[in-house]
Amino acid sequence: MISFIFVVAGTYLALAGIMYVAQRNFQYFPQHSARTGFEEPGKFGLDGFVAASIETDDRETLVSWLAxxxxPDVPVILYMHGNAGTLGDRAERFGVFHREGFGVLVLSWRGYGGSTGSPTETGFIEDGRAALKFLQQKGIAASRVILFGESLGTGVATQLAANPDTSPLAVILEAPFTSAADVARTRYWFLPVDLLMKDQYRSIDFAPKVTAPVFVFHGTTDRVVPYAQGERLYEAFTGPKEFLRMEGNxxxxxxxxxxxxxxxxFLKANGAAPD
Incomplete structure (x- = not known):
């Protein structure tokens, strides 16, 4: 019996060790080969967009598309994509934003389609800051920017919005989580996730610091990020906000x-839509 306990304990510790060392391979799913994002946005039917490179303070180069x-004074949507796919997979959305009169900047995270580097939470926050700095150089202050976060991108958008130095005009969050650790816990319930996980994206801790208007929408049958997490995060925001329940999505x-x-x-009601 004692030998059996030692074997089980040893196996568990070995598994935990492997998960700790290789965790980012399980957390991030960058797509490098197909539709990498090197293409010009015009190839995806995006009129009015140009490809641009954004340099980060830690010397990574990010692929971006800009419209x-x-x-002057029209809001700009800064789109922060989720954990899979590339910019080309979301081209239809970007076209909608632009046709509705918004300026648009979309960036490919470090390590994703066409961008240098490797994915990390601190790296993604740096990417977001670099995108805001890039817009500022174009004469577009953060106070004119709408942060649109999709899934993993909601973790970055929430942290940026919570910083008074980068407070945006508004925030849109699609399928957000309370934290990446909470999402991981639903899959790896047998591991001490809070102790092992490096990139936790604890949006629930940053949400109360966000003063910009926040719009949250979430599908009720979401199997990646539980719908209940979107509701819980929404409750943590203390400023102007609205929640859209997407039944069956x-x-x-x-x-x-x-x-x-x-x-x-929502954007029009909060002064964040084109005139």
């Missing part, structure tokens, strides 16, 4: 007349 606002479904219409109405 400048059609006139999964994880990151296409924008619809209902979802995009609700977002536009």
């Amino acid at each position: 400048l606002p059609p006139k 999964g994880h990151i479904d296409p924008l619809t007349e209902v979802s995009w219409g609700a977002i536009k109405d």
